[in-house]
Amino acid sequence: MIDIAKILFTVILINNIVLSQFLGVCSFLGLTTNLKNSMGMSLAVVFVMVVSSAITYPIYTYLLVPNNLEYLQTVVFILIIASAVQVLEAIIKKSMPPLYKAMGIYLPLITTNCAILGIMLLNIQESYTFVQAIINGFGAGVSFMLAMFLFAGVRQKMSEANIPEFFKGMPSVLVAAAIVSVSFNGFKGVIENIFG
């Protein structure tokens, strides 16, 4: 139990996947222009993250490792993610139309979201168990959602600010992201104090 709390706490606050590990920065910068888009995208990311964690773990442990094919992990994982996204899209479209409406258009974009592949690789690197890998995937999705949610709010405020001409657009957004990222740096060292 402590294990699970520690993984969740680490991945959501201390090593926030967007603001500390820079995974998924593309969609973070592209889709935080309004709250609705960012929530739809994050929902889709949480979903795909959990599903692909659950699929990649057994394939890596029971198929690649016994056959000494670990070096194929990048190719295999990206294909799993791409097909998982396709299958999910079809299933959700058929069985849960409201959910598809909320996150449907973001699903294809997820294949090229480096957060998913990154977390799959980190699951292997940290040698998590099956349950831990799924928890880590879920936590990473939530941490993506937290970052998107916070930053969408910041950007809504920023859209009314008076910004110098050549700082308009991306530069001002990135500087704002730097300041939001500073706030996550404050969690460094907390984990030792809580979990020993």
Added chain:
Amino acid sequence: MAKKNRSLTYEFTKGIVKENPLLVLLLGTCPALAVTTSAWNGLGMGLAATFVLVLANIVISALRNVIPDRVRIPSYITIIASLVTILQLLLQAYLPDLNRSLGIYIPLITVNCIILGRAEAFANRRTIIASLMDGLGMGVGFTLALFIIGSVREILGYGTFFGMGLPYIGGDYVLQPILIFALPPGGFAVYGLLIALSQKLSNRLYAQTPAPILDKEHYPGSVLVGSAFGSDGKLAYPVVSQEKEPSAGDAGRKESF
């Protein structure tokens, strides 16, 4: 013949300044922010991405008539992932230190938007030679930008350059390194400031932005998809001040560049 030569040179040089993938097209931001804590890391990441970019461009251009249009994106991703695996094995064998410091960002080159973007926008409709030049130019531009970000962050964050101490910084001197620049927030800030600088400079140098090639079809999964474009297909934010109309003089200046 002369025209063809010039166009090849153009394909090479456009990626370095005018359509710099990192500073103008805003592609491949993940590695740009994550690994650029030192000049050497930035350079290494840039060269690794260039390796994959050039080979992917060549392979995809060679297979452009073979790959069916409907499954082209999965095919491209598979090709890129295989190339990345080759690169990873090479790095493990010959540059283990660099491989360790770049960590999972090496396999993540697979999902780097630049490579898929160039495959979609360029390599699947041009000759092998042109794609090679395009890949080289884009790679050099990417490497250069990463190197600049890495150098700035290393000098400001640690007070060193390529691991060597700089005079008058650190120790007993008044100037002390500002560690925040080596931490994640510094990455966002330096990258943002560099884009601002390049926008300022391109305001002076070019009358026109390279924006029109940056549409949803050409750059799947890029930063600009569906967000930075207005309804008229133009960038929602001005890279170049809008009141300056492109005139004959501007066009001439562009040609001369």
